[in-house]
Amino acid sequence: MTDTQITPDPVGTQLFATMPFAAELGIEVLDCGPELVRSRLQWRENLCTLGGSMHGGALMSLADATAAVCAFLNLPAGKQGTTTVESKTNFVRALRSGHATATATPLHPGRSFIVVETEIRDDAGKLVAKVTQTQAVL
Numbered sequence: 001m002t003d004t005q006i007t008p009d010p011v012g013t014q015l016f017a018t019m020p021f022a023a024e025l026g027i028e029v030l031d032c033g034p035e036l037v038r039s040r041l042q043w044r045e046n047l048c049t050l051g052g053s054m055h056g057g058a059l060m061s062l063a064d065a066t067a068a069v070c071a072f073l074n075l076p077a078g079k080q081g082t083t084t085v086e087s088k089t090n091f092v093r094a095l096r097s098g099h100a101t102a103t104a105t106p107l108h109p110g111r112s113f114i115v116v117e118t119e120i121r122d123d124a125g126k127l128v129a130k131v132t133q134t135q136a137v138l
């Protein structure tokens with residue numbers, strides 16, 4: 001599966017644009033709602049570490065931006081925003097071509113902390129990384 005043409009989600013694109021580093025990386029937003037946020041980052045040489053594998057920092061940045069928007073969309077009434085206070089990543093497969101596609105879902109949308117799970121998969125649907133984060137409610 002290598003879908004290269006997408007229709008970017010307009011609301012999600014605006015939300016991601018509030019994070020300058022996400023915009024700098026060139027993250028594309030595919031779906032955006034409180035139950036699921038999906039985005040992707042295209043493999044390119046300058047995002048790699050040794051051996052042509054996408055750098056862990058790029059993958060974590062993709063996951064963090066996607067989870068941040070998911071947490072934002074799950075904020076309790078009257079709250080303004082979130083910030084990442086904890087992040088755990090398992091890198092289970094190298095990504096050497098195509099896209100890293102991140103799917104973030106809320107595990108626990110709490111009053112003080114929102115826990116978000118994010119899976120990153122390759123274009124064949126294979127798991128590349130699993131990220132669990134805690135986002136503090138501000």
Ligand SMILES: CC(C)(COP(=O)(O)OP(=O)(O)OC[C@H]1O[C@@H](n2cnc3c(N)ncnc32)[C@H](O)[C@@H]1OP(=O)(O)O)[C@@H](O)C(=O)NCCC(=O)NCCSC(=O)Cc1ccccc1
Nearest residue numbers: 049053054055056057058059060091092093094095126128
């Ligand atoms: C290779 C291994 C480490 C271990 O694999 P296992 O757990 O034992 O699992 P399994 O045996 O099921 O194989 C799974 C897949 O791996 C392949 N494979 C297995 N053995 C080898 C081998 N010896 N050599 C080559 N490939 C091997 C295997 O064919 C299969 O792929 P396939 O299904 O055929 O397509 C795997 O987990 C991996 O590549 N993880 C990703 C690491 C990565 O890219 N990190 C980010 C960059 S680092 C960074 O940037 C640091 C940083 C971090 C954070 C912030 C800043 C900086």
